[in-house]
Amino acid sequence: MTINTNPKKLRGFEQFINVKVENVSRRSILKGLGIAGGLVLAAPVMSRPAFAAYKTGASEMPHGTVVDPRVFVSIAPDGMVTIVAHRAEMGTGVRTSLPLIVAEEMEADWSRVRVQQAHGDEVRYGNQDTDGSRSTRHYLMPMRQIGASARAMLEAAAAKRWGVPVSEVKAANHEVVHNASGRRIGFGDLAADAAKEPVPSIEGLKLKDPKDFRYLGKGEISIVDLHDITTGAAHYGSDTRLPGMKYAVIARPPVTGGKPVSFDAAEAMKISGVEKVIEVKGWPWPSKFQPLGGVAVIARNTGAAIKGRDALKVVWDDGPNGKYDSVAYRAELEEAARKPGLIVRKEGDVDAALKGADKVIVGEYYLPHLAHVAMETPVAVADVKGDKAEIWAPVQSSGGTREDVAKTLGIPEENVTVNVTLLGGGFGRKSKCDYALEAALLSKELGAPVKVQWTRDDDIRNGFLHTVSVERIEAGLDKKGKVIAWRHRSVAPSIASTFEAGTVHQAPFELGMGLVDMPFEIANIQCENPEAAAHTRIGWFRSVSNIPRAFAVQSMVGELAHATNRDQKEMLLELIGSPRILDLSSSVKGLWNYGEPYASYPIDTARLRRAVELVAEKGEWGRSVPKGHGLGIAVHRSFVSYIATIIEVAVDDKGKFTVPRVDTAIDCGTYVNPERIQSQIEGAAIMGMSLAKYGEITFKDGKVQQRNYDDFQVIRIDEAPRVTNVHIVPPGPDTPPSGVGEPGVPPFAPALANAIFAATGKRIRAMPIGKQLEA
Amino acid sequence: MIKVKINGQEQNWDGDPDLPLLWFLRDEVGLTGTKYGCGEALCGACTVMVDKEATRSCITSMSDVVGREVTTIEGLHPAGDHPVQKAWRQLNVPQCGYCQAGQIMQAAALLTQNPKPSHDQIVEAMSGNICRCGCYQRIENAVRLASTGV
Numbered sequence: 054m055t056i057n058t059n060p061k062k063l064r065g066f067e068q069f070i071n072v073k074v075e076n077v078s079r080r081s082i083l084k085g086l087g088i089a090g091g092l093v094l095a096a097p098v099m100s101r102p103a104f105a106a107y108k109t110g111a112s113e114m115p116h117g118t119v120v121d122p123r124v125f126v127s128i129a130p131d132g133m134v135t136i137v138a139h140r141a142e143m144g145t146g147v148r149t150s151l152p153l154i155v156a157e158e159m160e161a162d163w164s165r166v167r168v169q170q171a172h173g174d175e176v177r178y179g180n181q182d183t184d185g186s187r188s189t190r191h192y193l194m195p196m197r198q199i200g201a202s203a204r205a206m207l208e209a210a211a212a213k214r215w216g217v218p219v220s221e222v223k224a225a226n227h228e229v230v231h232n233a234s235g236r237r238i239g240f241g242d243l244a245a246d247a248a249k250e251p252v253p254s255i256e257g258l259k260l261k262d263p264k265d266f267r268y269l270g271k272g273e274i275s276i277v278d279l280h281d282i283t284t285g286a287a288h289y290g291s292d293t294r295l296p297g298m299k300y301a302v303i304a305r306p307p308v309t310g311g312k313p314v315s316f317d318a319a320e321a322m323k324i325s326g327v328e329k330v331i332e333v334k335g336w337p338w339p340s341k342f343q344p345l346g347g348v349a350v351i352a353r354n355t356g357a358a359i360k361g362r363d364a365l366k367v368v369w370d371d372g373p374n375g376k377y378d379s380v381a382y383r384a385e386l387e388e389a390a391r392k393p394g395l396i397v398r399k400e401g402d403v404d405a406a407l408k409g410a411d412k413v414i415v416g417e418y419y420l421p422h423l424a425h426v427a428m429e430t431p432v433a434v435a436d437v438k439g440d441k442a443e444i445w446a447p448v449q450s451s452g453g454t455r456e457d458v459a460k461t462l463g464i465p466e467e468n469v470t471v472n473v474t475l476l477g478g479g480f481g482r483k484s485k486c487d488y489a490l491e492a493a494l495l496s497k498e499l500g501a502p503v504k505v506q507w508t509r510d511d512d513i514r515n516g517f518l519h520t521v522s523v524e525r526i527e528a529g530l531d532k533k534g535k536v537i538a539w540r541h542r543s544v545a546p547s548i549a550s551t552f553e554a555g556t557v558h559q560a561p562f563e564l565g566m567g568l569v570d571m572p573f574e575i576a577n578i579q580c581e582n583p584e585a586a587a588h589t590r591i592g593w594f595r596s597v598s599n600i601p602r603a604f605a606v607q608s609m610v611g612e613l614a615h616a617t618n619r620d621q622k623e624m625l626l627e628l629i630g631s632p633r634i635l636d637l638s639s640s641v642k643g644l645w646n647y648g649e650p651y652a653s654y655p656i657d658t659a660r661l662r663r664a665v666e667l668v669a670e671k672g673e674w675g676r677s678v679p680k681g682h683g684l685g686i687a688v689h690r691s692f693v694s695y696i697a698t699i700i701e702v703a704v705d706d707k708g709k710f711t712v713p714r715v716d717t718a719i720d721c722g723t724y725v726n727p728e729r730i731q732s733q734i735e736g737a738a739i740m741g742m743s744l745a746k747y748g749e750i751t752f753k754d755g756k757v758q759q760r761n762y763d764d765f766q767v768i769r770i771d772e773a774p775r776v777t778n779v780h781i782v783p784p785g786p787d788t789p790p791s792g793v794g795e796p797g798v799p800p801f802a803p804a805l806a807n808a809i810f811a812a813t814g815k816r817i818r819a820m821p822i823g824k825q826l827e828a
Numbered sequence: 829m830i831k832v833k834i835n836g837q838e839q840n841w842d843g844d845p846d847l848p849l850l851w852f853l854r855d856e857v858g859l860t861g862t863k864y865g866c867g868e869a870l871c872g873a874c875t876v877m878v879d880k881e882a883t884r885s886c887i888t889s890m891s892d893v894v895g896r897e898v899t900t901i902e903g904l905h906p907a908g909d910h911p912v913q914k915a916w917r918q919l920n921v922p923q924c925g926y927c928q929a930g931q932i933m934q935a936a937a938l939l940t941q942n943p944k945p946s947h948d949q950i951v952e953a954m955s956g957n958i959c960r961c962g963c964y965q966r967i968e969n970a971v972r973l974a975s976t977g978v
Contacts, residue, residue, distance in 0.1 A: 285861020
């Protein structure tokens, strides 16, 4: 397989485009920030290279990192500080936490800071792909540097004005103070002078001592959008309204790779409010994020467009995937998992060790396709005029959207403006901008602003689904019950199949999510990846391949504990083995480490053990529980964080189960906002419970069989875990930050399965659990 | 011509009487605080009050609200300081926030009818409202906080 699978540049598998250095004028920056006159620190220079105390993969991302304070910070004469948020807000709190880091370092008073959302412009702001649980990990240090630079410029300006050495002045709480004379000047008064100061070199910057932090690590600052969210004023993708805007709903091919043969719009045109029915261009599958094509109903409001689409008659050619059937496909995956596949990790001699083992335990685990079903379905507004396009959309990848809109319309990227709204949930779905491309194509054709609204049916039936996989593990035990052999075969269609036809193997970034990076101390390990072809669009889903891998590996730990009559946690710690840094350099070719340099983010089993031990302590592992209840534990490293979960399950005599308590310990290194970490982990428990209880998208005759929240159910408040406790591992002094948004999900399903086994003696090997316990 | 009072203001509609109230609010009046989530009363994102009752605006047609009083999130409290809104902020309930207008309207309607709901009553009243981010623990706590005084 020769496709380019460098996931660090994963904005698709397309060529990494050349960075065009744009000479941005001061005026356009000021305009971009939308503030009038008298500002400082907002000026146009190209980025300084980022200097970091620890190295991250940030510089490897498309367009790297920009740490110029004049790009991110401006100060109005009245002292109001504006800080740019260049990442997308989908519920993690990043739109607050990154500007908060800047404010912390520059000594700005948060009550006098406003946050300005950046357009998609990676030449100016650096990489904007909000995915991979990367924002804090990649931007904690750059944001500190931006803030510290701004502070240094303000201090230099004050010192000059007073004619004192800069060493005698100090910025504190929105002003600069000269202690010796008691003089002080507010940031607003210094703004114009500070703008004339040279931007200090990164190497000479003095960062604040963490013990002086006012905001970071405290969790006392609420998200900037909180008030607006509670009053309905918060602006999501669907809330954009432009004069003369048309509303569009599209009938898309029900089978991936299909296309319309003919359509009859007569009935649709009779619907009150429907104005036009037109074909939308589609691209042959696979085509990355390009639109599927179809037939669009254009109306004066969304309701009319939906009703018009219902009345539309389209004849489809289903194309090559018309026979995709989930029952048959599962059998295919299982068959593949029972035969040798491409070896992707090898230590020792697993065949010989399994042959010589006293006992071999085999577990075959199945996880079906999942749909993201963010509360806000895909939606976008486009206004295309001549060779210029403006987009308003909830996109995780605003820079990528800009590139793709430009390519799709055949106009220069500089002519495309992408306004990033709040995202009503993302979960990886909104990393793919097909809906914005549809809006752009329609706006161009109609010569008017257009909003494309996906219905829930569209979202479930025409999305980019989480893969479907069979994970088969064979573990060999010696006479003493020690695990001496481990073979894990993972079979699943790859996300790479959405970019390149003929893909049958998983990409390194998928193999690195819980397969080849498996941390157990076992003498003979072999990981294999048999072939699997995709028959629908596969995409990133929160936590990605870690979901099936953690389910398989951590369920197998439970199975081994049972086979050897040991406590789950003791078994787990024995398998993790000694505290050590894993060296996979000779056993895994091109290990993918979430795009991070291994030296900064190695696989550290001491941290894995600590997460287990903390959750066991706080979660009261081993406590006695009522009859019908059981405890289960699981730990998983993902997005370079370490997360352990204990679940208490209660199963009644009819096989109905509830979760009275969840405890999760997370070691995400140095962190910014513990309150948002808590909310992410609480939410991960809900998502974990959703996928474990109900999550399943199935295909028949090439078509998705589910269509809304009634047949693709997610957990509601009455089925939610009663209590989720979150325990954050205190970071070491120099521990770099790591992921939070995604890593909470993977340990949930295996911890639940292990708890169910403890409660009932029934081993769950296929998700969702559905009615399996009721049988 | 359909006449309906929305947040105290009279609005007229002379289009399709079957148009769901949701799209009238969002696309015709411009009150975008009320959200689309499913179109079939399965998720509660579109919840408004019709004559003080929590109502799914996505399946309520314009002909159903003739002469009625509709309250949306924008009209719940002039300053956004309804006890439910304040409790939501105090407990940092939202993550992405998209479903929260519907959650808040549902909770406000509950407290109008039952000022001191029990745990089970809160869970029952709120179980029609989906939050994909998973803010349920805080939603429950916030409804309780709102019912006991913020």
